[in-house]
Amino acid sequence: MNKLDLKYGLDEAPPLLELLLYGLQWLALTIPTIIIIGQVVAVLHFDNPGEQVIYVQKLFFLTGLVMLVQVLWGHRLPLISGPAAVLLIGILAGQASGIPTIYTSIFIGGLVLTFLSISGLFAQLKNLFTPRVVATILLLIAFTLTPTIMNMILPAPGSAVPALFNLCFALGLVLLMFAANKILTGIWKTTLIIWAMLLGTLAYALLSPAPAAVDTGNYPWLASFMQNLTLDFSLEPGVLISFLVCFIALSINDLSSIQSVGEMLNLKDMPGRITRGVTFTGLANMLSGFLGIIGTVNFSLSPGIIVSTKCASRFTLLPTAAGLLGLSFMPVAIAYMDSIPAVIIGIMMVFVMSSQVAAGLIMAFGANKFTFDDGLIIGLPIMLGIIISFVPADVLRTMPLSLRPIIGNGFVVGVIAVMFLEHLVYRSK
Numbered sequence: 001m002n003k004l005d006l007k008y009g010l011d012e013a014p015p016l017l018e019l020l021l022y023g024l025q026w027l028a029l030t031i032p033t034i035i036i037i038g039q040v041v042a043v044l045h046f047d048n049p050g051e052q053v054i055y056v057q058k059l060f061f062l063t064g065l066v067m068l069v070q071v072l073w074g075h076r077l078p079l080i081s082g083p084a085a086v087l088l089i090g091i092l093a094g095q096a097s098g099i100p101t102i103y104t105s106i107f108i109g110g111l112v113l114t115f116l117s118i119s120g121l122f123a124q125l126k127n128l129f130t131p132r133v134v135a136t137i138l139l140l141i142a143f144t145l146t147p148t149i150m151n152m153i154l155p156a157p158g159s160a161v162p163a164l165f166n167l168c169f170a171l172g173l174v175l176l177m178f179a180a181n182k183i184l185t186g187i188w189k190t191t192l193i194i195w196a197m198l199l200g201t202l203a204y205a206l207l208s209p210a211p212a213a214v215d216t217g218n219y220p221w222l223a224s225f226m227q228n229l230t231l232d233f234s235l236e237p238g239v240l241i242s243f244l245v246c247f248i249a250l251s252i253n254d255l256s257s258i259q260s261v262g263e264m265l266n267l268k269d270m271p272g273r274i275t276r277g278v279t280f281t282g283l284a285n286m287l288s289g290f291l292g293i294i295g296t297v298n299f300s301l302s303p304g305i306i307v308s309t310k311c312a313s314r315f316t317l318l319p320t321a322a323g324l325l326g327l328s329f330m331p332v333a334i335a336y337m338d339s340i341p342a343v344i345i346g347i348m349m350v351f352v353m354s355s356q357v358a359a360g361l362i363m364a365f366g367a368n369k370f371t372f373d374d375g376l377i378i379g380l381p382i383m384l385g386i387i388i389s390f391v392p393a394d395v396l397r398t399m400p401l402s403l404r405p406i407i408g409n410g411f412v413v414g415v416i417a418v419m420f421l422e423h424l425v426y427r428s429k
Contacts, residue, residue: 005237005308005310006306006310006312007273007310007367008311008312008313008316009309009312009313010076010077010078010265010267010312010313010314011313011314012313012315013313013315014315014316015144017321018315019313019315019318020195020319021072021279021315022309022311022313022319023316023317023318023319023320023323024319024320024323025187025190025191025305025309026080026305026316026317026319027319027320027323027324028066028191028194028387029080029190029191029193029194029301030063030080030081030082030320030324031194031260031324031337032193032194032197033082033083033299033336033352034056034060034063034082034083034324034346035056035058035060035085035132035197035338035345035350036348036352037082037083037085037293038039038055038056038059038060038089038344039052039056039150039296039338039340040082040148040349041083041088041091041293041294042055042056042347044091044092044095045207049335049338051336052232053334053335053338054225054331055292055293055330055339056117056128056150056257056334057225057328057329057331057334057421058225058291058292058293058295058328059083059293060324060325060327060328060334061112061324061325061328061329062284062288062291062293062296062321062323063081063082063083063296063327064321064322064323064324064325064327064328065287066081066280066281066284066296067080067081067316067317067324068278068318068319068321068322068325069280069284069414070226070277070298071175071314071315071317071318071321073276073280074276074277074279075258075272075273075274075276075277075280075298075355076282076314076342077258077259077261077262077265077277077302077314078155078261078302078305078306078311078312078313078316078317079110079261079298079299079302079317080258080298080299080301080302080320081284081292081296081297081298081299081301082297083295083296083297084250084253084294084295084297084356084427085141085145085241085353085356086141086246086249086250086411087106087246087250087294087295088145088148088294088407089105089141089145089246089410089411090102090105090146090239090242090243090246090409090411091410092403093239093242093404093405093408093409093411094236094239094242095404096401096404097234097236097238097239097401097405098153098234099138099292100232100233100234101234101235101236102207102239102243103288103289103290103292103293104232104233104234104235104240104289105235105236105240105243105258106285106288106289106294107240107286107288107289107290108240108244108289108294109240109243109244109246109250109285109289109295110247110281110282110283110285110286110287110288110289110377111282111286112247112282112353113236113246113250113251113278113281113282113285113401114279114282114283114286115252115282116282117279117282118275118276118279118317118353120152120275122251122275122278123280127421128235128419130422131363131366132374132377132418132422133365133380133418133419133422134252134256134363135360135361135363135378135416136360136361136364136365136378136381136382136414136415136418137249137360137414137418138247138249138356138357138360139356139357139360139361139378139382140249140359140381140382140385140411140414140415141249141322141353141356141411141419142353142356142360142409143357143382143385143386143389143410144353144385144386144388144389144410144411144414145349145353146386146389146390146410147347147389149346149347149349149350149353149359150346151344152342152343152345152346152349153166153167153342153346153347153350154166154167154172155343159210160210161208161209161210162209162211162261165208166343167201167240167348168300169203169204169207169208169343170343170346170347170350173196173203173347174198174347174350174351176196177192177196177351178351179348180192180196183306186308187308187309189227189274189308190301190305190308193352196347196348196351197340197344197348199212200344200347201340201341201344204341204343204344208341220372223329223330223331224329225328225329226288233350233396234412235342236402236405237238238316238402238403238404238405238406239403239410240404242409242412244407245257245344245411245412245416246407246411248410248415249411250281250295250297251278252279253297253300254277254278254297254299255274255278256300256424257297257298257299257300257302258273258274258277258278258298259274260269260271260300260302260303261302261306262274262420263302264306264307264308265312277298280429281296281297281298284296300359301332306377317382318418333334333367336426346424352407364378376421376426377418377421377422377426380417380421381413381414381417381418381421382413382414384410384413384414384417385410385411385413385414385417386410387406388408388410388413388414389409389410389411390412391408397406425428
């Protein structure tokens, strides 16, 4: 890591023009994740397009604010933030309990994470996150989102678009994205998702028998989202437990993202950076619960970007944060981005979750050997998670409402299973 050839170091600020260009590149990486996750959750919560736009406005604002705070006072690393896919699993499981219950649980989850980080207890809990547990959690995030991705790719009942068309289109675009990911280099590779979203949307509009209309509405160019910001406190133990399990995965993701950049840059003060970074992630999720939007986490995309650009300056993310904050007050721009067809969002999630699977497999096979017991410890929780995720809604409705977010959540069942196998059944001497 000492031999990493950098044009700009961590605390070096590039000239203004280069600073803006680097910031624009980070912005191009951040926007797709906000749109992909934000649109999925907004459609789950609201039927009115205007409310969906306001939801994504809030998400842009929170992401920009968190990035600004983290870069200046938190981990102080070139790390982008964005909505946490693992919290989407908790939101899906808690839909029947209502929006106030969901975001009360996210607020409490952020509070717990903040307390664990500040108190130092988080460092003690890290011993529970063995490589097999982390690998299983990474794989579960991807596999338990499969039903949601499937529903986005397949057309709604009664749609004029045949299901076969959407499936063939999705398969073709995904394969093209992987081919491009193999061929492209530099900024073209790092911004592949945003180009795929733009070109995929255009291709779908040209080829689809009934392309979706763009919702421009009558939105003003500049408008605030400052409404309904008070947290309507509603606590249900089942939903809270479900989200606390999701926050376990979120904390692992946050920790690994911070550590990966710290190790790459060979930084000596990582314990302090980790504590501050995870603390601000907890505070950010408390704020997200207050705002009524999905929480954020630090992403692990930065090492590849640092190597390709040879720029590790944390100050390059300041223009990115400013851009996100600016976009959060532009509902017209949000409406256009929000009009991307659901099938395109589903395809992008397939691509992103494939990276999640790759990360889980690297963690699983990263040790010197992979045994049959390792396969059992990882395999059973994944099988349980997938089975639970595809349980029909009619069956879930027969379960007690208080237990539904736990028993009916494939991710939660999988995490409980891997913890049981790893720390009790196959506990090492």
